Amino acid sequence: MVGILTIHALVQQAIESGYLTLAVEAQLRRLSQHQRSRENIYALMKLQRGVMEGEVKQESHQSRYQQVANVGQDAESA
Template sequence: MKSKVINIREVVQQAMTTGYLTIAAEEQLRRLLTTKYGFEDFKAFMKLQQAAMEGQVRQESRELARQKQLSRHLRAS
């Protein structure tokens, strides 16, 4: 079975709809950004960046990093 090719806009749309960017989606974006993509994909990625900075989209990787840092801090206390 052939897997469906997904583009940056689709990954962004999913994150914007759910308000959450998973680690898997971040990895997929990294891969997609290393390939040739169009201006619409670029605009979508910039929209996602803005939404993340404004707190409209949470990032799983950042949440896990914060939890790890908090855990270390609490153990050191």
Template sequence: MANIREVVQKALKTGYLSVTEEDKLRQLLTRKYPLEDLNAFMKLQLAVMNGNVKQESREMFCSKQLSQGI
């Protein structure tokens, strides 16, 4: 299984975080990981907040909300 840094690097490079990759991160974050992985995860969070990385799950949620007229 990939480590957190690998998942983060892929998301930062592509500008996109798929649901599958989010699930991988959730699994990886439940285990013991080095400080470098934590730093990478925080970098990803900032990139998402700044709009540099899009989340598939958020796009799906927003799309569902729009289709329901909410």
């Protein structure tokens, strides 16, 4: 998965799996600094749309939500 070196391929993989890992998200950030083509911009827009519509889940968001939930549970226990 991380060996894929094109934005388009990484986006397609995330959309097909319905999940965007932290590693792929970081790789997309790195690649987007150097691979600025119309095709890549459209691919990133497609991924963003998938995330906004709930078709693609982000590992980074799930980690954040879990931390918030844990803090809430700790406050209730105190």
